[in-house]
Amino acid sequence: MNKIQFLTELSSSLKSLPLDERAEILEDFEEHFAVGAQEGKTEEEIAASLGHPQQISKELLGAQQPQIEEVTVTATTYEPKEVTGTTTIYEPKETQVVSAPPSEKQVTDPPAYHHTKTEATSTSSNLFRSVLVALALGFFNLVIVLGPFITVVSLVFAGWVTGTAFIFTPILILLNALLYPTTFELFELFLSLTLTGLGFFLLIGMYHVTRFVGIGIARYVQFNVNLIRGV
Amino acid sequence: MNVQFKKGVLELCVLVLLNKKDHYGYELVQKISENFQISEGSVYPLLRRLTKEGYFTTYLKESIEGPSRKYYQLTEEGRAYLTKLHQEWEEFSKGVNQLIKEGAHNE
Structure with a gap:
């Protein structure tokens, strides 16, 4: 993967973010590529050690507060079962997030369980949703x-x-x-x-x-x- | 567990590095990956998050060669957070080391 491919993929998986925010993120990575190139690394090497763009975007979206609210909302509207499913898995914390709009601390401190949640969502009901769509x-x-x-x-x-x-x-x-x-x-x-x-x-x-x-x-x-x- | 663990440690590492002096992203990534293996891309989400939380401020600085770079600077809140994390880490690693030591003795 070269720089353009990397940035394009990252950008397209960050579509849900506001434009200025996305531009800022891409700038950060462009800078990274530029500095790496000065040190004599190829674009492919730099991209490989950065890891997969989709993983990075997941982490970036996990850090986004409105993003999480949105995810919770969509989960509830699409599939009421879904929410109960996730709440049983992550009992104590999850209920907080679903019921009340999360405070800054709650969301950002454990970004991890947000990921696990989206993953869980994407398996069962998303398949159903995909078929419907x-x-x-x-x-x-x-x-x-x-x-x-x-x-x-x-x-x-x-x-x-x-x-x-x-x-x-x-x-x-x-x-x-x-x-x-x-x-x-x-x-x-x-x-x-x-x-x-x-x-x-x-x-x-x-x-x-x-x-x-x-x-x-x-x-x-x-x-x-x-x-x-x-x- | 392993990934989570690394993420927490990564946060501490970034804070420690910035406590010494301001760094730009690439530099931070290099310094950390010299010491242990990370997927370098995850440093940037972390930097963004901590900046949003008000632990860092950023400023752009021209470099002699190439484009200008975004430097991260620790704020007072960031410093306080570092102290807290550092303390937690000390206790944690002390505990783990203690367990390992005991385990080794018993064998």
């Missing part, structure tokens, strides 16, 4: 997203075909002139040359549109995956 998403995609999706893809395809066709119109005109010399008109040739020019512009435009649409689709897929994974 996947089903709902599948339905939503089929009914609402599929139509526009096909439209957009067809439009992009049509754009490419039109652009290519425009470019080749002079060839068609010339071919026509060869086959039926009597019908040839100079006006048509010039018109077709104009179309060629337009075709080039259209293709350049289509290139950008395609990239844009491609990125959009990739993002949407990633969003679906994240939703299912519960990230």
Whole structure:
């Protein structure tokens, strides 16, 4: 893993944090990479000894007070069973956290049990949640997203075909002139040359549109995956 | 248990190092990992947490080579917290050593 990969992964697993906070954290790690590079270490070496970004983000989120409240809240709303499940496991402390908004000390002193809690949450009910989300998403995609999706893809395809066709119109005109010399008109040739020019512009435009649409689709897929994974 | 244990000790180490003088993140990580094996990335969450608790303040300082660095400085609260942790550690390690010593004698 190099620096960019490390920072990207860290950043994406810290999505729930406010932007400025995330930027600050990334700056810290960028500094770490910069100093390490000065000492002659490779990015890969530095990343390896830092450990896994996901582990680090877990620790960072564990230190975040509003984060914990959020986790508790989601746990309660999704699955009431869940909360009782965790309370029985971590009896004395857990009840405090769930019932009352935790004071600074309570939360930050034992960051450890927050981790164990999220892990416990992520195993049983999250699987159930994932399945539900996947089903709902599948339905939503089929009914609402599929139509526009096909439209957009067809439009992009049509754009490419039109652009290519425009470019080749002079060839068609010339071919026509060869086959039926009597019908040839100079006006048509010039018109077709104009179309060629337009075709080039259209293709350049289509290139950008395609990239844009491609990125959009990739993002949407990633969003679906994240939703299912519960990230 | 082992990870938890290390985390607590890590906190103490960072505090002790900063008690001597201000350090930037990389320096702290290096100093600690010279002495025992840690996953270096976990020092930063710790630094953030303790800063939030008001045990450290931070300031940026230009360095001769490369980008400016974020230095951590121990506050009065931090110093008090260090004293408390240090004391706890002394008692803890004394107790463990005592047990080990007794165990060795009995064998």
